[in-house]
Amino acid sequence: MSVRNPFRILVLTAGAALLGACATAPQPLQGAFPTVTPQQAVAAPQAGATVRWGGRIVETQPKQDRTCFQMVGMPLNASGRPDSGSADASQGRFIACRAGFYDPAVFTPGRDVTFVGRIEGTDSVRIGEYDYRLPLVAADIVYLWPEVREVEVVAPRAYPYPYWGRPYWSPWWGW
Template sequence: MNMRLTTICIATALLAACATQPKPLQGQFETLTAHQAAANNMTGSMVRWGGRIIRTEPRPDRTCFEVISTRLTSDGRPYWASDDTWGRFIACRTGFYDPALFEPNREVTFTGRIEGYEERKVDGFIYKFPRVSADVVYLWPKRERVNVITRPSPWPWAWGW
């Protein structure tokens, strides 16, 4: 019985280690969405938000990113299970981030503090964006698409396996 319990504990610890967030994304953050932050005054809240880049805007002293937000996986990567989004936000960070690398539809996660709000038009609609002063800009590697083709086994005895 003790050996079985020990094996289960070790397996659980190994699986938990695989699901940890990259070090820059770790920490304590408010559990609110960009949509909730826009509906309420949440200025000063520490957040970890992510999504897909809509636009990258280099400015003289910083770069701002307009992002469509979604929930994050346990490792902090944006998760796209459906078309349901968590709103939009703007994240700004000191320095130059190249729009050729930080291009539309790239997945990115930010950590930082909500410093205010900005109104912009989205297809003629006035939209209130929470603006995050980002401490971390984490660009995720592109996901590779793989086509998997399955064929029946040429060995009839293997079909039931």
């Protein structure tokens, strides 16, 4: 028993260290950022503030010299990824633009993206019958998160004890 305990403690410590490493934001997303949300940026102008915002893509619009993303802002988790557990906790919409071409076939609606950039003001957008003012971010970093796919793992059903194979074979049958 004393031989197992140090091994168990070592395994648990290594597992905790690995899990702690998973909660760190990727290198491009690290840093200290103000806690201003897209809704707050429209209510009180925050032009020039550097922010880290993320959410789900609503629309990707390639233009002549840049690509703009219309996003539904969501709270970010510890790693900087939009929190999938709070799908209804929108922080408002925003537009993020970055120089260059980003393929709308890759940056499809519903994908999670995190941006780091500066607030440049607001832009008017028509959504349905409504005109909205959305904060405009000049993005320095565009971080597309890998898609999360749910997989159901089904273990093969084992026969209940004392059967070790087919149900008609058992040491209790006297063979």
